[in-house]
Amino acid sequence: KYAFWGSQPVMQFSDEAKDVEDGPIDAPKTVEEVRKEPYTLPSSFVWCECNINDPHEVQEVYTLLHNNYVEDDDAMFRFNYSPEFLQWALQPPGYQRDWHVGVRVKGSNKLVAFISGIPASIRANGKPVPAVEINFLCVLKKLRSKRLAPVLIKEITRRVNLRGIWQAAYTAGVVLPRPVCGCRYWHRSLNPKKLIEVRFSSLQPRMTMARTIKLYRLPASTTTPGLRPMEAHDTAAVTELLNGHLAQFKLTQHFSEDEVAHWFLPQPLVVDTYVVDSQLAQQQQQQQQSSEAQQLPAGAADAAAPSSSSSSSNGAGSSSSSSSSSIVSVVSFYTLPSSVLGHEEHNELRAAYMFYTVPGPTPLTQLMQDALTLAAGKGYDVFNALDLMDNASFLKELKFGIGDGALQYYLYNWRMANTPLQPKELGLILL
Ligand code: YNC
Numbered sequence: 001k002y003a004f005w006g007s008q009p010v011m012q013f014s015d016e017a018k019d020v021e022d023g024p025i026d027a028p029k030t031v032e033e034v035r036k037e038p039y040t041l042p043s044s045f046v047w048c049e050c051n052i053n054d055p056h057e058v059q060e061v062y063t064l065l066h067n068n069y070v071e072d073d074d075a076m077f078r079f080n081y082s083p084e085f086l087q088w089a090l091q092p093p094g095y096q097r098d099w100h101v102g103v104r105v106k107g108s109n110k111l112v113a114f115i116s117g118i119p120a121s122i123r124a125n126g127k128p129v130p131a132v133e134i135n136f137l138c139v140l141k142k143l144r145s146k147r148l149a150p151v152l153i154k155e156i157t158r159r160v161n162l163r164g165i166w167q168a169a170y171t172a173g174v175v176l177p178r179p180v181c182g183c184r185y186w187h188r189s190l191n192p193k194k195l196i197e198v199r200f201s202s203l204q205p206r207m208t209m210a211r212t213i214k215l216y217r218l219p220a221s222t223t224t225p226g227l228r229p230m231e232a233h234d235t236a237a238v239t240e241l242l243n244g245h246l247a248q249f250k251l252t253q254h255f256s257e258d259e260v261a262h263w264f265l266p267q268p269l270v271v272d273t274y275v276v277d278s279q280l281a282q283q284q285q286q287q288q289q290s291s292e293a294q295q296l297p298a299g300a301a302d303a304a305a306p307s308s309s310s311s312s313s314n315g316a317g318s319s320s321s322s323s324s325s326s327i328v329s330v331v332s333f334y335t336l337p338s339s340v341l342g343h344e345e346h347n348e349l350r351a352a353y354m355f356y357t358v359p360g361p362t363p364l365t366q367l368m369q370d371a372l373t374l375a376a377g378k379g380y381d382v383f384n385a386l387d388l389m390d391n392a393s394f395l396k397e398l399k400f401g402i403g404d405g406a407l408q409y410y411l412y413n414w415r416m417a418n419t420p421l422q423p424k425e426l427g428l429i430l431l
Pocket residue numbers: 001002003004005006068069070071132134135136137138139140143144145146147148149150153156157160161165166167168170171172173174176412
């Protein structure tokens with residue numbers, strides 16, 4: 001068992017918790033000591049670098065993943081990352097083209113395997129760990145179980161090591177030596193009728209379709225005053241809020257301003273970020289008050305303006321943040337549809353995934369209710385969130401249901417004391 005992973009610098013199941021101290025597992029190496037030649041592939045294959053900016057090459061990676069990437073246990077759904085999403089996910093500040101590693105068939109040139117790394121500043125038990133995040137490991141279905149995956153993993157490790165980086169973070173549905181944390185996905189139905197039709201969910205006993213639709217219905221508009229899409233000039237404020245919030249978690253990421261601009265500025269069908277702008281909230285409140293004063297007879301204002309009472313109770317206008325910005329909260333989600341396999345009517349499940357969120361003075365449940373409202377308004381079928389960070393505090397109340405299967409988090413060449421972490425201690429989200 002674990003012929004490959006048993007030989008790698010990762011925590012092993014046999015490691016005794018009491019002996020574990022934070023730090024690298026391998027003895028430190030220099031770049032000069034790293035092997036210069038690529039690992040050997042079976043003779044019919046060659047290594048390639050995938051140029052994700054090239055429309056043809058990103059389409060090749062898209063097609064490989066579309067046909068061969070992660071499926072649920074019953075093979076009903078398969079992740080369908082869009083080309084635009086792949087360009088976003090693979091090209092953050094400091095990305096390296098030679099970390100977008102492909103394998104092609106000699107002669108036909110067909111792309112049959114892929115693995116990628118991107119740079120990231122990880123924080124583990126408070127220590128900065130320069131690392132890569134590994135994602136999109138995929139081998140053509142016809143080439144499975146031939147031990148190609150370990151060659152891909154060793155090759156990307158070599159290419160990352162050549163640039164002086166020795167640690168990595170990654171997630172997988174499978175259990176390998178040895179998870180640093182195990183999380184669960186939760187799902188919030190936005191379009192229950194379609195989710196039931198594609199058998200993503202099923203009608204609960206003693207529930208009719210009409211009652212189910214009513215149960216999951218969301219308001220037409222959001223309730224948090226001052227909520228608006230993030231704009232470029234918010235980047236510094238969002239960076240400060242985000243890093244401040246994430247510092248409390250035992251395993252997390254630290255973001256530069258350039259990284260925040262890349263990861264959070266809204267891109268249609270890739271990433272959506274909203275901020276709560278306390279100045280805008282005040283303006284909205286003043287406008288509402290003056291229009292009420294003008295339009296309504298005395299005494300009618302209270303009954304007609306339910307949202308003005310929620311604005312005074314959410315505290316967004318009275319932030320005591322040290323920065324001069326009026327941004328007090330952030331909420332974001334990314335777009336990752338799944339192909340519906342072998343269904344006559346539907347071929348795609350439109351899913352939004354919760355990304356990093358900083359509640360600040362806004363109650364997290366209210367902020368997430370607004371995120372659900374926005375996602376429903378944009379036509380998503382389901383909103384997914386992991387049980388990490390403070391998410392357990394809203395999942396049940398906002399009618400998320402627990403999914404089947406777990407998402408395991410891993411570190412390469414880094415031992416962390418006091419692991420596995422509890423999901424609420426984890427502040428890291430990989431795409
Ligand atoms: C997996 N998901 O246990 P042992 S997640 C890592 N991540 O090794 P073969 C995996 N290892 O047990 P196949 C893995 N799945 O002998 C399997 N393994 O020690 C291990 N699926 O290799 C497995 N994408 O080539 C075994 O297996 C060995 O042909 C067997 O290929 C596996 O992106 C795979 O789920 C996953 O495309 C490529 O099944 C294939 O089955 C496939 O005989 C569908 O492999 C898509 C899928 C995985 C998504 C992801 C994160 C990957 C992380 C990789 C590890 C990175 C380490 C850090 C490197 C940088 C270090 C620095 C610095």
